[in-house]
Amino acid sequence: MPSYKSLAQASGERSQAEAVRSSMIAHAPYIVGALLALLFAGITVLYDCHVSIQDRLKRVPMPIYSTPQAICLALVCGVLAAVAFSFTDDKGDTLVDSVLGLRQSNPYLRGLVVGLTVLVLIRSKLSSIKGAEIGGELAYNSGRVWVMESLNTRWQTFKAEFNRRNQAAALAIANYEDELLTALNGAIRVQPEEFRTFVNSQVKNVQASRPTAPFAVTDVVWQTYYRILTNLALDYAGPSVFAGWTSFSLK
């Protein structure tokens, strides 16, 4: 027979568990709202990084979502969004509400909006004075530069590896230069004219340095020429320009 003490202890544990459960239920909208803020802030930051890199680096960017540095930046901004969400309320009276122009009683919608607009918060006048980067703006831009640097390093490694894997296959193709430039022109056909001119001017410059010696697979000058043409195609059309080239290894 259970003693009075053990019954009291069991009852106490049950009521404690119920208290936690009811507290969880009561806070569930806020927890979900904070998670929504984190998730959508992360997506927004990844998209912003992708667009800024595509704009500034003028090349086919590597998948941003597979870059640890970009995911790290997105997570940090996500956590900031979740913290910012905790400073909002359903009346729209807080500082965060006023910066984001929020007056949303639904916590789920509020979380979503905080997540989508977290960059407004990070880069708001709270964190910059007369265009000078301080605080959040400075930290966020440093984060984007960090992502760009890591992408540049990965891109350099990728191109070197791609050439190492495929140089023999390239040298074995009789009309490699013509076939590659046809594929490159096809790939950038949909790009703005300025971009096509930018690429074509580099192609012309490289072709002007075409080796004058008869072609030989073992000739270092020809190997260098093919490598530079391959890098040009990779820079402006990405690895997909080689899709369908059966003798090439793309990954």
Next chain:
Amino acid sequence: MQFRLIDILQSTGPIALNELIMRTHASQSPEDLKELVGQLKALVNEGIVNVTGLQSGDPSKMTAEDLTNSSDAIVQVSRAGLRRALAS
């Protein structure tokens, strides 16, 4: 249309110096190389570009001979250059 050296450097990522010369100058005459040296030195002095692996060692004292002799040299946009690109 003349494109700026920095546009090419931003679009390629880190690039071997000899590859950069081929991409930017068709003739690679002494005048072309001198012009490229001038442009690179200006970017290096502004802190926008880093050049590593030069035979002479010091990018600010780069010469046209360095361009042709430094086969392992790498040119890349610096952190400050990337920051400026983001701000533009």
